[in-house]
Amino acid sequence: MVAKQIRDEITAEVLKMKEAIGVVPGLAVILVGDRKDSVTYVRNKKKACESVGINSFEVRLPEDSTEQEVIKFISKFNNDPSVHGILVQLPLPSHMDEQNVLNAVDIEKDVDGFHPLNIGRLAMRGRDPLFVPCTPKGCIELLHRYAVEIKGKRAVVIGRSNIVGMPAALLLQREDATVSIVHSRTKNPEEIIKHADIIISAVGQPNMVRGSWLKPGAVVIDVGINPVEDANSPRGYKLVGDVCYEEACKVASAVTPVPGGVGPMTIAMLLSNTLSSAKRTHNFQ
Numbered sequence: 001m002v003a004k005q006i007r008d009e010i011t012a013e014v015l016k017m018k019e020a021i022g023v024v025p026g027l028a029v030i031l032v033g034d035r036k037d038s039v040t041y042v043r044n045k046k047k048a049c050e051s052v053g054i055n056s057f058e059v060r061l062p063e064d065s066t067e068q069e070v071i072k073f074i075s076k077f078n079n080d081p082s083v084h085g086i087l088v089q090l091p092l093p094s095h096m097d098e099q100n101v102l103n104a105v106d107i108e109k110d111v112d113g114f115h116p117l118n119i120g121r122l123a124m125r126g127r128d129p130l131f132v133p134c135t136p137k138g139c140i141e142l143l144h145r146y147a148v149e150i151k152g153k154r155a156v157v158i159g160r161s162n163i164v165g166m167p168a169a170l171l172l173q174r175e176d177a178t179v180s181i182v183h184s185r186t187k188n189p190e191e192i193i194k195h196a197d198i199i200i201s202a203v204g205q206p207n208m209v210r211g212s213w214l215k216p217g218a219v220v221i222d223v224g225i226n227p228v229e230d231a232n233s234p235r236g237y238k239l240v241g242d243v244c245y246e247e248a249c250k251v252a253s254a255v256t257p258v259p260g261g262v263g264p265m266t267i268a269m270l271l272s273n274t275l276s277s278a279k280r281t282h283n284f285q
């Protein structure tokens with residue numbers, strides 16, 4: 001699998017850096033509250049760091065923490081030379097202003113790529129962000145690794161969130177796709193989706209995208225991670241994507257599965273962003 005291949009590449013580069021200059025990349029993750037999905041993702045990220053040799057630092061804060069308390073830990077990590085990336089697990093508790101908190105992360109350590117300056121540079125021709133958000137970056141990396149032509153193709157992004165839909169649309173147009181963004185206010189989205197050569201769906205509606213909506217041969221990337229009741233699974237729920245996987249497989253030329261598709265790529269890109277941050281800090285190629 002591509003995510004595994006990328007993790008192996010990162011393992012080798014982390015080792016090379018450690019042997020050459022004695023520096024090991026460090027990722028700090030701040031988790032506020034105890035949402036089950038967030039606890040799972042943070043655990044997956046920690047395990048992934050350990051599997052490639054990146055140091056991981058974790059701070060868990062209670063649900064009723066104040067913005068200032070979270071920002072205090074961010075500042076500590078901003079000033080800690082052994083920390084090269086800082087991730088504040090979203091969503092934050094509703095009493096907090098997420099943008100306020102995320103803005104406290106030093107842009108040089110913003111491995112999520114959520115800082116307005118990183119998104120701003122992503123949106124500007126001729127500028128490059130220090131970091132690209134992990135999930136959209138993972139989607140494009142999948143297209144590259146499977147040699148899917150993007151240039152001149154018609155792409156549709158379903159959903160327009162700050163952390164997936166919008167950056168994904170920006171990345172596709174930076175690679176010369178012609179991009180449409182369909183969203184909750186789009187009338188008859190199927191009319192637009194049916195022309196797409198490439199679809200990235202990040203809308204959070206289980207099994208919304210039907211096989212009949214797809215152009216034969218389309219490439220479909222499913223970012224959806226929707227929990228649905230499932231008595232047969234130990235957790236009492238299973239994850240399904242935004243796309244009807246079985247239906248889509250009959251029409252599309254490729255469909256990413258959920259789980260086992262974009263999720264592991266998201267984590268692989270987080271590791272990659274942390275490594276590149278450490279390289280940049282220490283001028284190491």
Ligand SMILES: Nc1nc(=O)c2c([nH]1)NC[C@@H]1CN(c3ccc(C(=O)N[C@@H](CCC(=O)O)C(=O)O)cc3)C=[N+]21
Pocket residue numbers: 040041044087088089090091112134135225239258259260261262263264266267
């Ligand atoms: N600051 C921040 N950065 C993020 O990148 C971020 C975040 N907050 N909040 C939540 C979302 C979601 N996210 C996922 C990461 C891994 C999987 C993942 O590994 N999924 C596995 C399944 C995991 C399971 O079994 O539950 C898969 O799709 O195969 C999914 C989702 C990162 N996010």
